[in-house]
Amino acid sequence: MASTIGIDVGGTNIRFGVFKEAQLMDEIRLEANLCKLCANLLPEHSSFEIMRILSSGIISLIEKGHTIQSVGIGFPGFIDPDSKKIIASPNLPGLSYFNLAAELSRILGLPVTLENDANAAAYGEFILAGKPHGGLIYAGLGTGVGGGLVLNDKIFTGQHGCAMEIGHIIVERPATEASARQCGCGNKGCMEQYASASGIAISYFNKTQQNLTAAQIAKLAGEGDKYAIAAYLLSASALAQALASITKVLDIKNLVIGGGVSGAWPLMKLAFMQRFEADLIPVLRSTIQIKVSNANDKAGMLGAAILSTAE
Ligand SMILES: [Zn+2]
Incomplete structure (x- = not known):
């Protein structure tokens, strides 16, 4: 049976998984600082570089003996729902209006699809x-906060590819901050400025003048550091506010929270639930x-x- 490749394009690494139906059969990860690369190159060179990196990962999986029928890419950006170009x-930056899926498909001779990563x-x-009846809402807490909605077994992209931009829901700012x-x-005052990994780092920096990562701050919170704990409480509260708003619009029962920051969910759970329910x-x-993604x-x-495989 032929397999499919699913690719998750991140800012600092790209992960390639080989799947037979929903079963992960093989996986590789390429380290590549795409943010830095795109910031330093001309647009035509950025698109060339991303094509080179993606095709090298796909080809190395094919060379390992996998028979591939199609390739799907989750990409951090706005995707035109009709043309599937990166808006x-x-x-x-530099990849705007580039048709990454069509260009890769032409080079590889395989069907390639592109979707927003969240x-x-x-x-x-x-x-x-298990494809719950009634759909699912997803919130991914990473460098920013992404969101996704599955309705009637389909991704709801919106008319401009911008549906579920939940990280940009404006939340009430904390009383301790002079301005949003x-x-x-x-x-x-967007939610991701408080709830994402970078938001947590800003919260901690504002109190301590120390530049730490969200993971380092989680460790300190576990050791009882009050500013680290406060940064995670603020993250939980901002997330809860935005997700409660979405829930009041959509009334969908299944809500999944994923992304790197969700690993620190025990630090957030109580504050999240209190604010969300209220x-x-x-x-x-x-x-x-x-549910926190496992x-x-x-x-x-x-x-x-x-x-x-759905196209
Ligand atoms: Zn915003």
């Missing part, structure tokens, strides 16, 4: 949850099933792989 990628992860979680934080999208309308309280970040590759 824009805030962290990987949408691909949402679809992967939907598969892993500036977001890369141009607005102030913000819901009474009839929805205690009805939403919140897919070890494989959901993005899985979703991309399965979506590539």
Whole structure:
């Protein structure tokens, strides 16, 4: 039986998984700082480089003996729902209006599909949850915060490929901050400025003037550091506020939280649940099933792989 490849394109590494249906058969990871690369190269060179890196990963899996029928890519950017071109990628500039899927398909002679990375992860979680009737909402807490919605067995992309940009829901700013934080999208006070790994790092820096990663701050929180604990409580509260708003719009029961920051969920759970439940309308309280992903970040590759067989 032929396999599919699912690719999760991150800012500093790219993961390639070989799947037979939903089963991960093989995996490779290429380290490549795409953010730095795209920032330093001309647009035509950025697109050439990303093509070179992606095709080398795919070819090395084929050379290992896998028979591949299609390739799906989860990509950090806005994807045009009709043409499937990259509209824009805030962290990987220079790739705007590039048709990565079509160009790779031409080189490899294989069907290639492209989807937003959070949408691909949402679809992967939907598969892993046994395709729940009623759909699924996904929130991925990484460098930023991405979101995805699966409805009627399909990704809901919106008309401009911008549906579920939950990281940019503006949340109430903490009373201890003089002004709302500036977001890369141009607005102030977006949820991801508090709830993402970089938001947690900002919260900690603002109190201590120390530049640490979210993982280092989680470790300190576990040791009782009050500023580290406060950074995670703020992250939980901002996330809960945004997800309660989404829940009031969509009334979907299955909510999955994934991404690197979700590994610190024990630091966030209580504050999240208190704020989430309080913000819901009474009839929805205690009805939403919140699950922290246990897919070890494989959901993005899985979703991309399965979506590539659906076209
Ligand atoms: Zn924003």
